[in-house]
Amino acid sequence: MIYHMHMALVRERRRQSKLRLRLPEISERLPGFPLHLPPTTMSQQSTTTTVAEFETVQVLGQGNGGTVYKVVHKRTCNVFALKVVHADSDPMMRRQIFREMEILRRTDSPFVVHCHEIFEKPNGDIAILMEYMDAGSLDSLLKNGGSGTFTEKSLADIARKILNGLNYLHAHKIIHRDIKPANILVNKNMEVKIADFGVSKIMCRTLDSCNSFVGTYAYMSPERFDLDTRDANYNAYSGDIWSLGLTMLELYMGHFPFLPAGQKPNWVTLMCAICFGEPPSLPEGVSDEFRSFIECCLQKDSSKRWTASQLLLHPFCRQPEN
Numbered sequence: 001m002i003y004h005m006h007m008a009l010v011r012e013r014r015r016q017s018k019l020r021l022r023l024p025e026i027s028e029r030l031p032g033f034p035l036h037l038p039p040t041t042m043s044q045q046s047t048t049t050t051v052a053e054f055e056t057v058q059v060l061g062q063g064n065g066g067t068v069y070k071v072v073h074k075r076t077c078n079v080f081a082l083k084v085v086h087a088d089s090d091p092m093m094r095r096q097i098f099r100e101m102e103i104l105r106r107t108d109s110p111f112v113v114h115c116h117e118i119f120e121k122p123n124g125d126i127a128i129l130m131e132y133m134d135a136g137s138l139d140s141l142l143k144n145g146g147s148g149t150f151t152e153k154s155l156a157d158i159a160r161k162i163l164n165g166l167n168y169l170h171a172h173k174i175i176h177r178d179i180k181p182a183n184i185l186v187n188k189n190m191e192v193k194i195a196d197f198g199v200s201k202i203m204c205r206t207l208d209s210c211n212s213f214v215g216t217y218a219y220m221s222p223e224r225f226d227l228d229t230r231d232a233n234y235n236a237y238s239g240d241i242w243s244l245g246l247t248m249l250e251l252y253m254g255h256f257p258f259l260p261a262g263q264k265p266n267w268v269t270l271m272c273a274i275c276f277g278e279p280p281s282l283p284e285g286v287s288d289e290f291r292s293f294i295e296c297c298l299q300k301d302s303s304k305r306w307t308a309s310q311l312l313l314h315p316f317c318r319q320p321e322n
């Protein structure tokens with residue numbers, strides 16, 4: 001257990017130091033290879049174009065998996081998100097992008113960010129052309145909107161959409177492994193979609209091992225830290241449900257549930273709280289349905305956690321839509 005906690009700490013520190021790296025200039029990072037345009041948004045006769053036909057509007061962000069740009073196709077004015085990973089990038093980043101490519105190729109759901117095209121240049125540069133989610137992530141909405149931005153009603157709607165996405169992924173044997181507010185994207189049509197499959201896993205057999213120490217640490221379920229708590233019937237998909245519960249709690253409370261508002265995480269304390277403490281719960285004054293929903297997600301015993309399809313039938317999710 002201590003060894004696993006230590007390894008998780010080392011990994012998180014590596015990850016944090018990576019995130020502090022200088023963001024590359026846009027000009028340094030533009031891919032210079034032909035892009036195959038998506039048939040859904042471009043005219044039928046145009047199947048190939050070059051990157052010169054796209055204008056980079058801005059850098060949307062940089063994650064472990066590469067740099068994401070907002071790009072506009074000059075002729076049609078269609079807007080896309082383009083995630084680029086260069087051939088010379090860190091091998092871990094490249095592994096992540098290959099994993100993401102494999103999953104995006106397999107998925108087609110209104111609750112998962114749509115991938116229009118994947119390009120691979122002979123020199124190894126890779127770019128993924130995705131639908132652009134113009135309202136950003138739930139994390140950015142929370143930070144820009146202040147504490148308590150999300151009402152129960154809007155959270156029920158968000159939960160339903162994320163659960164539809166998770167239900168789809170789990171039915172296709174895909175575990176996301178990094179569900180958190182920053183990886184749930186929103187657009188102005190109020191669509192909510194799961195993104196960032198850099199650490200996801202495709203399960204080949206029911207009892208496949210599921211590497212614990214990937215994903216964002218603070219949202220990991222207790223059994224992903226402590227392998228000893230898993231039994232032969234361990235359901236690897238249930239880790240995503242724990243992360244969903246924490247995500248919903250955070251969106252309601254306005255801060256990460258295991259920590260008081262504004263407090264910086266001390267990773268050892270946090271891991272001990274996740275593994276040995278009681279699961280966090282909602283404050284007074286919320287509905288019974290919401291409280292019960294969170295309890296169904298945040299069961300420390302993974303076998304007691306509800307599945308995505310069960311949660312879709314929970315009274316919290318079944319209340320009338322807006």
Ligand SMILES: Nc1ncnc2c1ncn2[C@@H]1O[C@H](COP(=O)(O)OP(=O)(O)OP(=O)(O)O)[C@@H](O)[C@H]1O
Pocket residue numbers: 060061062063064065066067068081083113130131132133134136137182183185195196198
């Ligand atoms: N399709 C998209 N539409 C709009 N913004 C996007 C899209 N995909 C990613 N982004 C934004 O680009 C940024 C980088 O995303 P990316 O998925 O590469 O990494 P991340 O989730 O920030 O980090 P990590 O991969 O380390 O978890 C994020 O801020 C994300 O909100």
